[in-house]
Amino acid sequence: MMGRLLFKEVFRELLANKINIFFITLALVFSLTALNTIYALGKSAEKQILDTLANLNFGKDALLVLAGGSRIMGLTTTRTDTLLMDDIIAIEKLGFVKMTSPFTGGSVEVSYRGKAEKVRLDGVLPIYLQANNWELFRGKFFNEEDVKNFNKVVVLGYEIARKWGGHNLVGEKIKIQDQYYRVIGILEKKGSLGHFPLDERIFVPLTTAQKRIFNQNYLRGVKIILQEDTPLSHAERTIRKLLRERHNLYGIAPDDFRIVTPEMVVARHTATSKTLSAFLLTIAFISLVISGVIIMNLMTASVEEKAGIIALRIAVGAQPWHIIKHYLISALILALVSGIIGWLLSILLMFLLSLLTPLKPLFSWGTFLLSLLFSTITCITFSLFPAIKASRIDPAILLKGL
Amino acid sequence: MNNILLQLQDLHKTFQIGKISYHILKGVNLTVEKGEFLAVMGPSGGGKSTLLNILGLLDKPSAGLYLFEGKEVSSLIMRDLAKIRNEKIGFIFQAFHLIPWATAEENVLLPLLYRGKIERDDVERAKVLLERLGLGKHVNFKPSELSGGQQQRVAIARALINNPTLLLADEPTGNLDSQSSKEVMDILEELNKEGLTIIMVTHDPEIAKRAGKVKILRDGVFVD
Numbered sequence: 001m002m003g004r005l006l007f008k009e010v011f012r013e014l015l016a017n018k019i020n021i022f023f024i025t026l027a028l029v030f031s032l033t034a035l036n037t038i039y040a041l042g043k044s045a046e047k048q049i050l051d052t053l054a055n056l057n058f059g060k061d062a063l064l065v066l067a068g069g070s071r072i073m074g075l076t077t078t079r080t081d082t083l084l085m086d087d088i089i090a091i092e093k094l095g096f097v098k099m100t101s102p103f104t105g106g107s108v109e110v111s112y113r114g115k116a117e118k119v120r121l122d123g124v125l126p127i128y129l130q131a132n133n134w135e136l137f138r139g140k141f142f143n144e145e146d147v148k149n150f151n152k153v154v155v156l157g158y159e160i161a162r163k164w165g166g167h168n169l170v171g172e173k174i175k176i177q178d179q180y181y182r183v184i185g186i187l188e189k190k191g192s193l194g195h196f197p198l199d200e201r202i203f204v205p206l207t208t209a210q211k212r213i214f215n216q217n218y219l220r221g222v223k224i225i226l227q228e229d230t231p232l233s234h235a236e237r238t239i240r241k242l243l244r245e246r247h248n249l250y251g252i253a254p255d256d257f258r259i260v261t262p263e264m265v266v267a268r269h270t271a272t273s274k275t276l277s278a279f280l281l282t283i284a285f286i287s288l289v290i291s292g293v294i295i296m297n298l299m300t301a302s303v304e305e306k307a308g309i310i311a312l313r314i315a316v317g318a319q320p321w322h323i324i325k326h327y328l329i330s331a332l333i334l335a336l337v338s339g340i341i342g343w344l345l346s347i348l349l350m351f352l353l354s355l356l357t358p359l360k361p362l363f364s365w366g367t368f369l370l371s372l373l374f375s376t377i378t379c380i381t382f383s384l385f386p387a388i389k390a391s392r393i394d395p396a397i398l399l400k401g402l
Numbered sequence: 403m404n405n406i407l408l409q410l411q412d413l414h415k416t417f418q419i420g421k422i423s424y425h426i427l428k429g430v431n432l433t434v435e436k437g438e439f440l441a442v443m444g445p446s447g448g449g450k451s452t453l454l455n456i457l458g459l460l461d462k463p464s465a466g467l468y469l470f471e472g473k474e475v476s477s478l479i480m481r482d483l484a485k486i487r488n489e490k491i492g493f494i495f496q497a498f499h500l501i502p503w504a505t506a507e508e509n510v511l512l513p514l515l516y517r518g519k520i521e522r523d524d525v526e527r528a529k530v531l532l533e534r535l536g537l538g539k540h541v542n543f544k545p546s547e548l549s550g551g552q553q554q555r556v557a558i559a560r561a562l563i564n565n566p567t568l569l570l571a572d573e574p575t576g577n578l579d580s581q582s583s584k585e586v587m588d589i590l591e592e593l594n595k596e597g598l599t600i601i602m603v604t605h606d607p608e609i610a611k612r613a614g615k616v617k618i619l620r621d622g623v624f625v626d
Contacts, residue, residue, distance in 0.1 A: 002520040012503035316513040317488020395460040399451040
């Protein structure tokens with residue numbers, strides 16, 4: 001009964017000054033919408049990368065070993081010609097390894113019907129399709145025979161095929177560095193990983209790439225699919241130890257290879273958007289503080305305006321904490337209302353953004369709670385001063401004069 | 403059995419505004435017995451409102467003693483004063499001071515909000531009080547929908563909801579027409595007959611006549 005009466009009192013008081021609550025809510029809603037949207041878009045970009053990776057079978061049970069050592073992805077600081085097929089065979093013998101898909105690759109000049117262009121070429125084994133969860137769109141992939149005989153066959157990425165004239169390319173001949181290769185298949189579309197276009201590549205048998213195109217016996221890297229639920233750190237340690245032994249690296253000699261986990265790839269592809277998100281989030285926080293100051297301002301004005309009513313409450317027996325509680329409850333109501341509106345608006349905004357950009361809207365209760373949390377913290381913090389001020393009003397003002 | 407409700411002994415009140423200090427109450431002595439109806443009169447600036455503020459524990463004296471129900475209260479902390487105000491003292495103001503967005507019933511229940519709990523009985527009691535004061539049909543009306551006289555009767559009901567021992571009225575008829583004034587004074591008289599102690603500040607001699615006892619406060623002291 002009492003809670004209801006108190007709540008009613010607080011609520012009616014809030015509604016008594018609609019312009020005031022409109023501005024408080026507006027200020028909060030703006031900054032909360034910004035905060036939510038930025039946060040959710042960041043999350044959405046990250047999720048997109050994760051989805052693409054999972055689609056490439058580079059989810060949790062996979063590792064990538066790249067030739068050449070360095071601290072991060074990018075330029076190498078050691079030799080890059082030490083990763084050999086024998087290493088792959090040794091890795092494959094480890095108990096937790098389900099399959100390995102070695103590859104080499106580089107940029108080559110390719111011409112078709114007299115038009116030449118630089119294209120990324122990967123030399124891979126038939127297991128590549130399985131290791132990357134990839135299907136053919138047309139034709140077939142090369143087989144063990146092609147690998148054994150260094151056959152001059154090529155499979156095109158979806159976008160390359162589209163650029164060169166669509167689906168009829170199977171059976172055609174294209175020229176890769178002065179030699180003719182027969183197109184035997186086209187891969188299905190995979191999209192892009194961050195900014196890396198997955199479908200703008202061509203594929204030849206690994207041996208063909210090594211002997212005929214690049215003239216090298218080493219590999220660029222290997223994708224390793226682990227048995228399910230293998231601890232990643234354990235696999236990483238074991239493979240590192242094995243490769244260091246095989247490459248005769250002891251003591252402080254640096255690794256001449258890198259082991260890349262899915263998280264590292266995600267981190268690399270979200271690094272820029274993370275920086276941007278952090279920057280925008282900071283701005284959103286500042287706007288939240290500004291709306292907090294606006295709340296403080298309006299609440300203080302409102303407390304001054306209602307001094308008589310507050311004095312009356314004190315006169316009929318309200319303790320200071322009754323008054324403080326009263327204004328904090330009204331702050332909480334405003335916080336919840338603004339939090340919910342801000343969250344809904346950010347969902348709407350994300351939906352509109354998703355129509356204009358490749359970002360997908362992300363629905364999550366996490367951002368909902370985040371929104372409520374931030375609006376509550378802001379409202380309570382900035383209402384504290386006006387509430388305390390209200391609790392100190394002198395009830396003697398009720399009787400005017402001396 | 404002690405029949406004294408409150409006692410003021412050599413009570414002083416000084417206000418400091420900037421560099422100037424105003425000595426408003428200059429040694430007030432007053433004894434109010436239970437069941438008394440006292441009207442305090444006097445010219446403006448004579449200290450009537452200041453006295454009422456101190457009697458109502460809304461303000462503290464600068465010097466002197468205030469015994470309420472035999473207990474010295476001028477040295478109590480704000481929290482204890484609020485408790486006494488809540489439980490023992492009812493207020494009626496010239497400007498009514500009702501909460502504009504609350505209904506008559508909710509206004510009456512307001513003091514209970516700070517007592518700790520409100521029970522179904524209390525809501526019933528508020529209704530009975532309003533009914534007794536002739537507002538049975540106006541329980542759910544807001545102050546703006548009531549006449550001045552009706553608003554003051556809501557304020558009286560609010561003052562009575564906690565069964566106070568002392569009712570303080572500051573110019574209770576100051577904002578009312580003569581008909582409403584008469585009604586309000588009838589109510590106060592009736593309450594007094596039932597045993598409620600009332601101290602009323604007014605400068606209308608006609609109104610003061612309705613009280614059992616009249617005292618004049620001039621220049622900070624009672625004169626005979």
